[in-house]
Amino acid sequence: MPVPQLKTLTAEDGTVFRDLDHDQRMAPFEDARLTPAERAEDLLGRLSPAEKVGLFFHDIIEVGPQGTLMEGDGAVARSSTRRLVLDKLINHVNVHALPSPRESAEWSNALQELAATTPHSIPVTVSTDPRHSFVENSGAAFAAGAMSAWPEPLGLAALDDPERVREFAEIARQEYVAVGIRSSLHPQIDLGTEPRWGRQFHTFGNDSSFVAEVAAAYIEGFQLDRGLGPTSVATMAKHFPGGGPQLDGEDAHFPYGREQVYPGGRFDDHLVPFRRALEAGTSALMPYYGMPIGLELDGEAVEEVGFGFNRQILTGLLREQLGFDGVICTDWGLVTGTTVFGRPLPARAWGVEHLDELDRLVKIIDAGADQLGGEARTELLQQAVDQGLISPERVDASVRRLLLVKFQLGLFDNPFVDPDVATEVIGREDFVRAGLRAQAESMVLLHNGTVDGVPTLPVTTPLAVYVEGVPAEEAARLGEVVTDPAEADVAVVRLPAPFDPRDDLFLEGFFHQGSLEYRPGLVARLRAIAAVAPLVIDANLERPAILTPFTEFAAAILTDVGASPAALVDVLSGTVAPQGRLPFEIPRSTAAVRASQSDVADDSQDPLFPHGAGLTYG
Structure with missing residues (x-):
């Protein structure tokens, strides 16, 4: 399918323009010679109340078969594409699963063609959660698929180099733009100060200064310049004012994880990356679901409601004290509860559960938010405006910000993409190589014992190898693969991160929460393997797992936060030397974790491995 042709007219002065309002004349907002701010201001005065209301919503969208527009309700999206774009006039959407690069580009073009039939042809801003991951989590991130595959953000942090993060961001930006994605619902720049928190693998660790530098590199890599442009992706940094210090590490997606606590008095530390x-000019910010407990700012108690409902945080702190005038978009589902895949998904109305849906929405807008993430309740906002609960001036303030970003991104002038370019750019060979190199180099070597005076790693000569969690075809690069550890010269076992399985609420099964300890039986079985062959453990560290038992018998301990089997074998064989450094400390015990303070980085007593630990070869 070819790229849709831009339908343009020529004004009396010879200026070529898109007739966005379908009246055969060039209005100021259609004049690309004006500034984005001038064009946004002109269009603001022309919009109907329904068009303004539609801009406030940032809902989920799904792609139909073979890149067509989805008709009817999807698995997660609650509305067909036409109902969303034409009936509700919603033009900010969060896309979930994508097909092939060509089909993805064709879908994006079909979506923009549909938007061009609305009264002012407001283009759709397509957003996404991270999608260069190894973990498929439909509530937080997507596996890379056809795109280049990289370590999780926590793995990138292990490289201890903001410029490597910039490299990732610049590559990811090109892959996003190729399929029409122009808004990233990231970076996640929370500090992972609570070891049990299940969202840590999307953070860049817990060092506020380092995370701040990474945040800048990431944002600059995606946005290219502070004013945005036609090849930029607008970033939405999250989760303001820092989502890391969760009580007992429970996540605020769920009712039992509502509370955010600051026993160490380190609220300001968590603000450092956001400042x-x-x-760096981030286009937008997203507050977290969590509600602060016992927090005071400037001597005044902060209301114990979720940050998306919290006027002291969004208007008092973010707008007035920090001077942010970009877009504030709430996290998903603060107003409306639903059921997905047979699992309940309660509204995350923490602290305001007693309010009805209309009053929740009003409180969010009054707090200072411009958009409601994961919502499509346009009728509620219109009701609030009609009843005088939200003033027209307040509506215009948010609409002005939202339109400005669309003009800055060049979407009004050309929202279409080339499917041929998408096919060339997505998963480009040099992009894939860069991602694979980052996977391997981000691995952290914590222990490397000797066998007969020779370091266990790297494996430089072919050996008999027993493996678990590594495909035999990859392991064969190390030597002969055997099925009995007793016949092996070395055993390699990859370990997933420990957690307590939960699956009562939607998304709960994707979030690894609870215990950081490995199962006793697993430890006993690995001890038995180590008794007959030198044991190399590769532990996934999406959270700082308790590795203490393995130090008693493992010949070598590697860790990763997103590395393919090929990357692991590159490290085991010495093709690539591990360069990673721990982006947090490894606690010695669960008791030490429980005694630590949730808002304080590296706060456990006598850690097993300190923050920054890591060996290499040679």
């Missing part, structure tokens, strides 16, 4: 993100 740097503002300096």
Whole structure:
């Protein structure tokens, strides 16, 4: 399918323009010679109340078969594409699963063609959660698929180099733009100060200064310049004012994880990356679900409601004290509860559960938010405006911000993409190589014992190898693969991160929460393997798992946060030397974790491995 042709007219002065309002004349907002701010201001005065209301919603969208527009309700999206774009006039959407690069580009073009039939042809801003991951989590991130595959953000942090993060961001930006994705619902720049928190693998660790520098590199790599442009992806840094210090590490997606606590009095530490993100010009910010407990700012108690409902945080702190005038978009589902895949998904109305849906929405807008993530309740906002609960001036303030970003991104002038370019750019060979190199180099070597005076790693000569969690065809690069550890010269076992399985609520099964300890039986079985062959453990560290038992018998301990089997074998064989450094400390015990303070980085007593630990070869 070819790229849709831009339908243009020529004004009396010879200027070529898109007739966005279908009246055969060039209005100021259609004049590309004006500034984005001038064009946004002109269009603001022309919009109907329904068009303004539609801009406030940032809902989920799904792609139909073979890149067509989805008709009817999807698995997660609650509305067909036409109902969303034409009936509700919603033009910010969060896309979930994508087909092939060509089909994805064709879908994006079909979506923009549909939007061009609305009264002012407001283009759709397509957003996404991270999608260069190894973990498929439909509530937080997507596996890379056809795109280049990289370590999780926590793995990138292990490289201890903001410029490597910039490299990732610049590559990811090109892959996003190729299929029409122009808004990233990331970076996640929370500090992972609570070891049990299940969202840590999307953070860049817990060092506020380092995370701040990474935030800037990430934002600059995606946005290219502070004013945005036609090849930029607008970033939405999250989760303001820092989502890491969760009580007992439970996640605020769920009712039992509502509370955010600051026993160490380190609220300001968690603000440091966000201050740097503002300096770097992030286009948008997203507050977290969590509600602060016992927090005071400037001597005043902060209301114990979720941050998306919290006027002291969004208007008092973010708008007035920090001077942010970009877009504030709530996290998903603060107003409306639903059921997905047979699992309940309650509204995350923490602290305001007693309010009805209309009053929740009003409180969010009054708090200072411009958009409601994961919602499509346009009728509620219109009701609030009609009843005088939200003023027209307040509506215009948000609409102005939202339109400005669309003009800055060049979407009004050309929202279409070339499917041939998408096919060439997505998963480009040099992009894939860069991602694979980052996977391997981000691995952290914590222990490397000797066998007969020779270091266990790297494996430089072919050996008999027993493996678990590594495909035999990859392991064969190390030597002969055997099925009995007793016949092996070395045993290699990959370990998933430990957690307590939960699956009562939607998304709960994707979030690894609870215990950081490995199962006793697993430890006993690995001890038995180590008794007959030198044991190399590769532990996934999406959270700082308790590795203490393995130090008693493992010949070598590697860790990763997103590395393919090929990357692991590159490290085991010495083709690539591990360069990673721990982006947090490894606690010695669960008791030490429980005694630590949730808002304080590296706060456990006598850690097993300190923050920054890591060996290499040679």
